[in-house]
Amino acid sequence: MTHHGSKSLRQAVLRANQLIPKAGLAALTWGNVSGVDREAGLYVIKPSGVAYEDLTEDLLVPVDLATGAVLAGDLRPSVDSETHRAFYLRWPSIGGVTHTHSTNAVAFAQAALDIPVLGTTHADTFNGPVPVARQLTVEECARDYELNTGIAIIETIGDDEAALAMPVALAANHGPFTWAASAEKSTEYAIVCEAVAEMALKTLALNPAASTPRHLQERHFKRKHGPDAYYGNAR
Amino acid sequence: MTHHGSKSLRQAVLRANQLIPKAGLAALTWGNVSGVDREAGLYVIKPSGVAYEDLTEDLLVPVDLATGAVLAGDLRPSVDSETHRAFYLRWPSIGGVTHTHSTNAVAFAQAALDIPVLGTTHADTFNGPVPVARQLTVEECARDYELNTGIAIIETIGDDEAALAMPVALAANHGPFTWAASAEKSTEYAIVCEAVAEMALKTLALNPAASTPRHLQERHFKRKHGPDAYYGNAR
Amino acid sequence: MTHHGSKSLRQAVLRANQLIPKAGLAALTWGNVSGVDREAGLYVIKPSGVAYEDLTEDLLVPVDLATGAVLAGDLRPSVDSETHRAFYLRWPSIGGVTHTHSTNAVAFAQAALDIPVLGTTHADTFNGPVPVARQLTVEECARDYELNTGIAIIETIGDDEAALAMPVALAANHGPFTWAASAEKSTEYAIVCEAVAEMALKTLALNPAASTPRHLQERHFKRKHGPDAYYGNAR
Amino acid sequence: MTHHGSKSLRQAVLRANQLIPKAGLAALTWGNVSGVDREAGLYVIKPSGVAYEDLTEDLLVPVDLATGAVLAGDLRPSVDSETHRAFYLRWPSIGGVTHTHSTNAVAFAQAALDIPVLGTTHADTFNGPVPVARQLTVEECARDYELNTGIAIIETIGDDEAALAMPVALAANHGPFTWAASAEKSTEYAIVCEAVAEMALKTLALNPAASTPRHLQERHFKRKHGPDAYYGNAR
Numbered sequence: 059m060t061h062h063g064s065k066s067l068r069q070a071v072l073r074a075n076q077l078i079p080k081a082g083l084a085a086l087t088w089g090n091v092s093g094v095d096r097e098a099g100l101y102v103i104k105p106s107g108v109a110y111e112d113l114t115e116d117l118l119v120p121v122d123l124a125t126g127a128v129l130a131g132d133l134r135p136s137v138d139s140e141t142h143r144a145f146y147l148r149w150p151s152i153g154g155v156t157h158t159h160s161t162n163a164v165a166f167a168q169a170a171l172d173i174p175v176l177g178t179t180h181a182d183t184f185n186g187p188v189p190v191a192r193q194l195t196v197e198e199c200a201r202d203y204e205l206n207t208g209i210a211i212i213e214t215i216g217d218d219e220a221a222l223a224m225p226v227a228l229a230a231n232h233g234p235f236t237w238a239a240s241a242e243k244s245t246e247y248a249i250v251c252e253a254v255a256e257m258a259l260k261t262l263a264l265n266p267a268a269s270t271p272r273h274l275q276e277r278h279f280k281r282k283h284g285p286d287a288y289y290g291n292a293r
Numbered sequence: 294m295t296h297h298g299s300k301s302l303r304q305a306v307l308r309a310n311q312l313i314p315k316a317g318l319a320a321l322t323w324g325n326v327s328g329v330d331r332e333a334g335l336y337v338i339k340p341s342g343v344a345y346e347d348l349t350e351d352l353l354v355p356v357d358l359a360t361g362a363v364l365a366g367d368l369r370p371s372v373d374s375e376t377h378r379a380f381y382l383r384w385p386s387i388g389g390v391t392h393t394h395s396t397n398a399v400a401f402a403q404a405a406l407d408i409p410v411l412g413t414t415h416a417d418t419f420n421g422p423v424p425v426a427r428q429l430t431v432e433e434c435a436r437d438y439e440l441n442t443g444i445a446i447i448e449t450i451g452d453d454e455a456a457l458a459m460p461v462a463l464a465a466n467h468g469p470f471t472w473a474a475s476a477e478k479s480t481e482y483a484i485v486c487e488a489v490a491e492m493a494l495k496t497l498a499l500n501p502a503a504s505t506p507r508h509l510q511e512r513h514f515k516r517k518h519g520p521d522a523y524y525g526n527a528r
Numbered sequence: 529m530t531h532h533g534s535k536s537l538r539q540a541v542l543r544a545n546q547l548i549p550k551a552g553l554a555a556l557t558w559g560n561v562s563g564v565d566r567e568a569g570l571y572v573i574k575p576s577g578v579a580y581e582d583l584t585e586d587l588l589v590p591v592d593l594a595t596g597a598v599l600a601g602d603l604r605p606s607v608d609s610e611t612h613r614a615f616y617l618r619w620p621s622i623g624g625v626t627h628t629h630s631t632n633a634v635a636f637a638q639a640a641l642d643i644p645v646l647g648t649t650h651a652d653t654f655n656g657p658v659p660v661a662r663q664l665t666v667e668e669c670a671r672d673y674e675l676n677t678g679i680a681i682i683e684t685i686g687d688d689e690a691a692l693a694m695p696v697a698l699a700a701n702h703g704p705f706t707w708a709a710s711a712e713k714s715t716e717y718a719i720v721c722e723a724v725a726e727m728a729l730k731t732l733a734l735n736p737a738a739s740t741p742r743h744l745q746e747r748h749f750k751r752k753h754g755p756d757a758y759y760g761n762a763r
Numbered sequence: 764m765t766h767h768g769s770k771s772l773r774q775a776v777l778r779a780n781q782l783i784p785k786a787g788l789a790a791l792t793w794g795n796v797s798g799v800d801r802e803a804g805l806y807v808i809k810p811s812g813v814a815y816e817d818l819t820e821d822l823l824v825p826v827d828l829a830t831g832a833v834l835a836g837d838l839r840p841s842v843d844s845e846t847h848r849a850f851y852l853r854w855p856s857i858g859g860v861t862h863t864h865s866t867n868a869v870a871f872a873q874a875a876l877d878i879p880v881l882g883t884t885h886a887d888t889f890n891g892p893v894p895v896a897r898q899l900t901v902e903e904c905a906r907d908y909e910l911n912t913g914i915a916i917i918e919t920i921g922d923d924e925a926a927l928a929m930p931v932a933l934a935a936n937h938g939p940f941t942w943a944a945s946a947e948k949s950t951e952y953a954i955v956c957e958a959v960a961e962m963a964l965k966t967l968a969l970n971p972a973a974s975t976p977r978h979l980q981e982r983h984f985k986r987k988h989g990p991d992a993y994y995g996n997a998r
Contacts, residue, residue, distance in 0.1 A: 085958050107995030137994045168882040169970035177403040177466040199982040231882040231975045253320050257399050265404035270466045277434040289372045290342030412638040412701040492634050500639035505701045512669040524607045525577030647873040647936040723790050727869050735874035740936045747904040759842045760812030
């Protein structure tokens with residue numbers, strides 16, 4: 059067992075992190091992606107406060123999944139590391155986590171509103187509204203804040219199966235977290251979350267009573283997910 | 294007759310597909326363009342779920358116009374292929390179809406509102422409001438959904454002549470479809486649709502009662518279309 | 529005298545036209561810039577319907593200032609050529625004209641609202657609201673439409689001195705026109721017009737009653753204009 | 764002592780100025796950054812009206828901190844130079860100042876509204892609302908306008924300690940000013956100010972009653988600032 063994470067894991071996590079500025083999901087050093095190696099009992103995550111253009115595989119921080127301790131190097135992990143860890147511990151099927159400060163998703167988080175399902179762009183990927191988690195209490199903010207951020211989201215989402223079914227939530231007054239089988243897939247969900255948030259914000263400006271029939275939502279979700287899916291190509 | 298589509302058709306359809314990310318009309322693998330060869334009885338279309346940056350002429354999928362069957366290769370066509378096919382069968386004069394998830398046009402589709410004619414940018418290209426088609430029923434969503442999406446739009450637009458006169462519609466809660474004599478021209482209409490949707494959304498934010506006199510609309514449309522057109526250069 | 533316009537004039541008009549896509553002021557082939565040579569009695573202008581990336585000095589169209597006739601070549605001038613000509617004939621001090629379909633300025637034109645002076649970004653360049661011209665009548669649309677578009681703007685602005693003092697107006701339901709001593713300066717004004725329109729639209733969304741004290745407007749305008757100006761460097 | 768500013772100071776101020784167009788914080792020649800050398804009793808600042816792409820270390824203008832006089836060269840400093848000087852004189856701990864015309868921050872300045880703390884993106888960097896300073900009087904606009912702009916902001920912020928605690932303010936109907944220990948850090952604050960302004964504008968469109976609990980604000984601010992900070996890496 060290595061304490062550093064495998065080269066392939068580091069490559070995937072680096073690529074996923076680099077998608078954040080490329081897709082315009084955060085300014086400066088904001089946002090972070092991690093990927094887990096469950097056999098090795100660790101995940102690797104973006105170091106705190108490092109610019110995306112300076113990021114390399116070697117700068118990614120390996121963190122002990124059981125304890126949260128840094129396993130190698132002298133860099134601190136992302137300040138949100140404990141939120142990632144809470145997700146990995148609660149949801150054994152997930153392999154990667156992404157957090158961004160993308161503008162439109164943050165607007166919903168700050169407005170304390172779910173992102174409603176207003177069309178097929180949303181329903182193609184997310185099978186229901188993107189939920190906003192509850193606010194943390196004074197005590198939850200004072201101690202183990204990042205862990206508690208994860209716990210509040212876990213309360214909103216539910217168990218492992220539920221997490222696979224709804225791979226996104228908004229931390230209240232904060233921003234979106236997404237998770238998936240791999241780091242890169244979790245970042246793709248962050249891209250979708252921002253796109254549907256912008257579409258929803260503009261739709262509600264045009265028509266505050268907008269909605270989508272449930273049968274259309276289901277049809278689109280099932281085009282891409284489940285045993286009858288017929289979207290995409292295995293390449 | 295080839296089962297693959299001619300090289301010139303594939304080149305044109307590839308270029309048109311590449312315009313989608315270049316013009317910012319869709320994220321990820323969303324959106325699709327096709328072009329038809331009526332003599333060969335086929336159309337070529339973007340494969341499902343393939344990234345635009347990976348797209349090549351060879352990856353485009355040839356589809357039998359009469360049956361919807363894939364004529365060559367092992368890739369699935371775009372999930373919206375049957376919507377394209379419905380248009381080609383109903384409207385013999387069209388040569389290309391484009392579908393995008395561009396943000397502002399989707400906002401009107403999700404709001405279930407036509408894009409009104411608020412100025413000359415719109416009237417230069419589209420001779421009336423961009424119509425939103427009716428919602429599909431539970432039955433239409435359950436079976437032959439993509440074909441029914443096309444049929445609802447055809448109901449809204451009308452016959453071949455009407456389709457040439459109004460080359461765009463919004464699938465309700467989904468997004469814009471455009472068609473034209475060629476694939477690239479249909480993508481150009483998708484660019485116009487997004488531009489006028491953004492302008493309309495901002496205009497309505499400033500003045501919910503905004504409108505354009507019909508005589509100004511007609512003047513602009515006739516500058517570019519019909520026997521008295523005087524826009525452009527034949528080069 | 530040449531019928532083609534001098535090389536330096538063509539270079540300046542080409543550069544100004546190329547600013548339109550670079551600054552995001554129009555999609556596709558929309559928009560146009562011209563520059564005048566009063567001694568030669570002609571102006572050169574973008575050809576109609578030509579893509580900006582294909583534009584060269586040789587493709588610019590020389591137009592007779594007195595008659596509106598094309599002086600050389602087989603390309604049509606921009607469809608808005610007669611609007612430019614109306615400005616050159618009425619306002620002897622101007623040397624260039626720009627027309628764009630920039631999104632936020634068009635929104636004000638479509639809303640039939642002046643762009644109000646809400647801050648110093650506006651007042652630094654424009655000494656008062658950007659006016660929207662009156663709608664054209666049925667008769668004005670039916671005959672000599674482009675000339676009448678210019679005449680309606682001239683009615684709004686006034687004489688040569690007034691045109692130098694307020695180098696921008698919105699054609700109702702159409703979009704912005706700007707003019708200046710040179711083609712490139714008129715395009716710079718088009719950039720400012722779009723920037724202040726976007727700022728104004730967002731300001732009014734936050735506070736519909738927003739305004740700016742007149743003494744602040746005057747101070748900023750005089751920093752950059754008139755005998756006491758102290759902005760910029762003569763280089 | 765040099766009258767030109769050290770090479771390292773000029774390099775840092777050049778880099779910070781170049782961030783303004785790179786981060787989309789201003790069009791044309793708008794905006795300016797300066798950096799101070801307190802031992803030499805001078806600051807260097809962008810010259811007035813020079814395009815960012817033409818800017819070099821040699822073109823930056825050295826200004827006497829005590830008198831505001833240009834110390835070398837024949838270029839005028841930014842027209843806002845006296846506002847920068849007011850800040851340097853009042854706040855001995857700051858080393859750099861940035862002024863931009865970024866769209867969303869300007870919208871708040873023009874709306875005469877503070878940017879409220881609606882989430883953690885804001886609280887991570889700014890420990891309270893971004894304040895808008897009071898309007899200047901007729902007399903303050905008529906004489907020493909730029910100095911008075913600085914004085915009104917200083918009234919709003921307070922002393923040196925307060926300036927370090929809240930490194931940003933909006934000049935009413937004008938735009939944001941930021942300051943920090945270095946020129947580049949002040950430009951980073953300008954990037955944050957624009958990002959949180961856009962998020963706030965969109966949040967208020969979704970929910971005019973949006974707010975953030977004070978304990979969440981404090982938690983985020985203290986993650987990055989003060990003795991218990993745990994954000995970032997010393998590299």
